[in-house]
Amino acid sequence: MRLFQNSGLYPAYIPRLRGLTQNCISFVSQIDVFLGDRFGACHFLKPVLNRETAAFFTNGDDEQLQRRWAQEQGMRSKVSLASILLAQIESHRTEVFYNLDPMRYQSDFVRSLPGCVKKAIAWRAAPSPGADFSAYDLVVCNFPSILEGYRQRGWHAEYFSPAHDPEMDAYAANTDRPIDVLFVGGYSRHHRQRAVILEAVSSMRERLNVVFCLDRSRLTRLAESALGYLLPLAAHRRPSNIRAVSHEPVFGRELYTMLSQAKIVLNGAVDMAGRDRGNMRCFEAMGCGALLVSDQGRYPDGIQGEKTMLLYEGGGGAKEVIQRALANPVALDAIASQGKKMVSEHYSKTTQWADFVCLVGHF
Numbered sequence: 001m002r003l004f005q006n007s008g009l010y011p012a013y014i015p016r017l018r019g020l021t022q023n024c025i026s027f028v029s030q031i032d033v034f035l036g037d038r039f040g041a042c043h044f045l046k047p048v049l050n051r052e053t054a055a056f057f058t059n060g061d062d063e064q065l066q067r068r069w070a071q072e073q074g075m076r077s078k079v080s081l082a083s084i085l086l087a088q089i090e091s092h093r094t095e096v097f098y099n100l101d102p103m104r105y106q107s108d109f110v111r112s113l114p115g116c117v118k119k120a121i122a123w124r125a126a127p128s129p130g131a132d133f134s135a136y137d138l139v140v141c142n143f144p145s146i147l148e149g150y151r152q153r154g155w156h157a158e159y160f161s162p163a164h165d166p167e168m169d170a171y172a173a174n175t176d177r178p179i180d181v182l183f184v185g186g187y188s189r190h191h192r193q194r195a196v197i198l199e200a201v202s203s204m205r206e207r208l209n210v211v212f213c214l215d216r217s218r219l220t221r222l223a224e225s226a227l228g229y230l231l232p233l234a235a236h237r238r239p240s241n242i243r244a245v246s247h248e249p250v251f252g253r254e255l256y257t258m259l260s261q262a263k264i265v266l267n268g269a270v271d272m273a274g275r276d277r278g279n280m281r282c283f284e285a286m287g288c289g290a291l292l293v294s295d296q297g298r299y300p301d302g303i304q305g306e307k308t309m310l311l312y313e314g315g316g317g318a319k320e321v322i323q324r325a326l327a328n329p330v331a332l333d334a335i336a337s338q339g340k341k342m343v344s345e346h347y348s349k350t351t352q353w354a355d356f357v358c359l360v361g362h363f
Helices: 011-020 027-037 063-072 081-092 144-152 168-172 192-202 218-223 240-244 252-260 280-287 314-327 329-346 349-362
Strands: 003-007 055-059 096-099 119-123 138-141 157-159 179-187 210-216 262-266 291-295 310-312
Touching (some): 003 081, 011 027, 011 252, 027 055, 027 063, 055 063, 055 081, 063 081, 138 144, 144 157, 168 252, 168 280, 168 329, 179 192, 179 252, 179 314, 192 210, 192 240, 210 218, 252 262, 252 280, 262 280, 262 314, 280 291, 291 329, 310 314, 314 329
Parallel strands (some): 003 055, 003 096, 096 119, 119 138, 179 210, 179 262, 262 291, 291 310
C-alpha cells in the first residue's frame, strides 16, 4: 500500500518546531526532525513513523515546509498549498490518502485527487457543522457519538483509535516524579467545565506540587494583559490559584518529559465532547507511566476506572480522588503500571496499522 498521511500544525507548537528545524535545509530533513519530536505521534501510522519508502508524510498547512518541497521540485513560487499537496500525492503515486486535517482539505480537494488514489480517509474527532466530508470514502475517529452524527449525514464512518507511541517506553521508566499533579491542555471560553476542575485542583497548591501547562486562548491572553484589565473581560481571566501554578504549554518530547515527571496527570474533556472520552492525553499520560485521573464518561476499551486509571466527578471529586491516590503510593503505582501495560499492548502501533488496513479493505 502506498500511503500518504497528511497532518496539520497546532499554532502554539510552531515556535518550537521552527527552533528545531532552523538548520534543516531540505524537506526530508524537516520531516525527519518533526517526526523525531513525536508531536501527534499517537495518530501517525506505523509505516510513517518507521519512515518506510512506500509511506509519505507531510503537514499540508506548514507553508515553510511545503514551499521547500515545491522549490526542490522546481514549482513556481506562488503556487497554492493545495496545489503543492496534490503534486506531492501525484509524485508519490499515492493509493491511500489519510488526512488528519479535513477541515482544511474537504470534499472539493478530494474530488481533485489524481487517479492513482483509490481510497481517501479522513480523521475528525470533533463536531463539524457546515463541513463537507462526503467525497471521502470513510471518516474515522474514536468518539462513537460523533461517528453517529456523520452517519446521519450519509457519510461512511467507522471507529478508529490513536495508539501508543513506543518512544514513550523510555519516559515511562522514570521513577523520579516530583510533580504531584500535572495538567497540560488548552484554556479558553470553550473550556468552562474544565476550568471548574482546574480551579478546584489548583487550590491544593499549598500542600502539593501542582503544575498546569496551559495554552491560553487569544481572548484569555488579552483579558490578562494590562490593556485587558481596562476592558470588561473578567470572565475570561484565569482565577488566581490557576495562574499561580500555570506555565507555558509543552509539546512533543518536552511534553513526554513533563508526563514522565508526574505522579498524576489530570485530564478533563472539553464541553463539546458529550459523554465520549478518549482524547490523546489519555494515551500519552498512561503511555508515559503516570496515573491518569480523568472525568466520568464513556471511555475506549481498557481505559477503566480503578483498574487502569481513576475517575472523578466534579471539582470536589477530583480533589478527593487525587488526595486518595497520593495517600496510597503503592496503589497509585500499581494502577499506573496497569495503565501503561494496557495501553502499550492493547493500543500498539502494530494493532493500529492492522485496523487501518482492515478499514481500507472494507471501503
